[in-house]
Amino acid sequence: MTTTALVVDDEPQILMIIKFALETAGITVETASDGGRAWDKFTKKYYDLVVLDLMIPVISGISLAQRIRAMSDVPIIMITALSEESDRIKGLESGADDYITKPFSPKELTLRAQSLLRRSKALTSEVVTNGPLRVDMRQHKAFVFGVPVVLSSIERRFLEVLVQNLGEPVTYRELLNSVWETQDESGGKDMIKMTAYRLRGSLGPEGAALVQSVRSVGYMMPEL
Template sequence: MVLDIMLPGISGISLCQRIKSRWDVPVMLVTAKGEVSDRIAGLEAEADDYVAKPFHPRELALRAQRLVRRTDSSRVVVTAGVRLELDPASHDVIVGTERVSLTNTEYKLLAALISHPNSPLDFSQLLLMCWGEYDRHGDREMIKAAIYRMRHKLEAAVPGSAAAIESVRGTGYLLRADR
């Protein structure tokens, strides 16, 4: 989650503390406040990273990518009674007890979905999380095709497992997880 500190109505630091007390989600604070005391306050609020403005969009994207990769809990999820575990060494997913080979694109998309279970991710978010960009020509079609192929691979390994990846009409995708 990328969060600005200066929000209307609530401090981004307070919101960060609330989020971190309820969910295990990486939070990056972005702000014009770049003093050491501001950075310390943000990190004391349990933010995982702190970026002061001005920054280059690519820097923000790379930092977000690193946060997603570092989140170890983003490798395993139980969905529809089936355990999905990512294997970063081989770019495979273990569905129950079956190992399924994924393409690099499929693996990145599944990793993004697993890292945010039960949260819909729109196409822009998926692009940013997987490739560090948020606007590429043909992006929606590329994501749709990769999700389609991935669902078929999951379904072939363990019937019913593909239903965990839901389309969110007009938005993107969601991985429905039990925990």
């Protein structure tokens, strides 16, 4: 699965250096030149890593890190030309996982990024990403384009069963057993169809692509 980083800096040369360093390490990179553009991107897509400068326009690095941390546990590396301890502390308190000071070694930045990604992968082994959807099976939370999705307990269990069987059909009987913990099929199909309908609505415009019916069998979530 592709690892994607969002890099935010208002200096084009710094953006280019970081982008080249991370891409050389096999990480796909998207960039933004200010906090506003970065926030807009972050709320529409899942990223595995965020690298941002403390001093960026529109939304400051501190405020952007706080916003990101409020909705995601994505690893954040803060970069800045400021070397005061108080500035480093502010960056870490805002939610950053690591801190590096300009001028920096692209190799060191890459190594720090890889270390954070390894740690994050170990902690989020139960997080499944499929297209715009991200499901945290451990915390029972779902996100579409990074935005939290509000689900009923039945919708959540239905979604998790589909995710656990990604790319494979789940039969009506299996859904009844896993979601409702019953094998009584009287009225079961109608109940399943209604739940699938509601789940699609909760997932928004992407719902129809994520929750698909398999005629005479049940439902599935295709790999996107």
